Amino acid sequence: MARAALSPDAVVDIALRVVDEEGPEALTLSAVAGRAGVATPSLYKHVRNLAELRVLVSGRVMGELTEVASEAVLGRSGDEALRALMDGWRAYAGRHPHRYSALIQAPRPETAETGNRLVGIMVAALRAYGLEGSAAIHAVRCLRAAMHGFAVLEAAGAFQLAEDLDESHALLIHMVVSGLRTAHER
Known part of the structure; x- marks a missing residue:
């Protein structure tokens, strides 16, 4: 996914794919960033931290x-x-x-x-x-x-x-x- 396509909803979509394929314990910002094709700090424009991402996923x-x-x-x-x-x-x-x-x-x-x-x-x-x-x-x-x-x-x-x-x-x-x-x- 290109950097420009990222949004909070897109980050949650990617996070759900991580969860679906590897389980909730595999959900990390690094895993999401890797799938998005961006550096982990780029996610901070869309989610504050892993805790917030887990709440958004939930x-x-x-x-x-x-x-x-x-x-x-x-x-x-x-x-x-x-x-x-x-x-x-x-x-x-x-x-x-x-x-x-x-x-x-x-x-x-x-x-x-x-x-x-x-x-x-x-x-x-x-x-x-x-x-x-x-x-x-x-x-x-x-x-x-x-x-x-x-x-x-x-x-x-x-x-x-x-x-x-x-x-x-x-x-x-x-x-x-x-x-x-x-x-x-x-």
């Missing part, structure tokens, strides 16, 4: 995940929306395991808008279960923990037993849906 990944979630629930409600959301989340993490692991889990001011949109999508998907306010937030946390936990364990190859992972994921969805149907009874 923001892009969160945006992609938010789009997946939005598309999954669009036109669906209740159990169907939740199944589509959980399947979409798993599929994204499976297609992009290194990107998914580059996602910064703690809230950041730079990604707050996208994070709020993602939470809003999940809250909307939970409305059919009669969950509102703090009950909806607790359910979102549980849902996120279930989706994230399965995705991380699957990407790490942690499920070594012979049973089919699709069946395990279907059972997880069933357990979450069943739990949400009775959440108001607790």
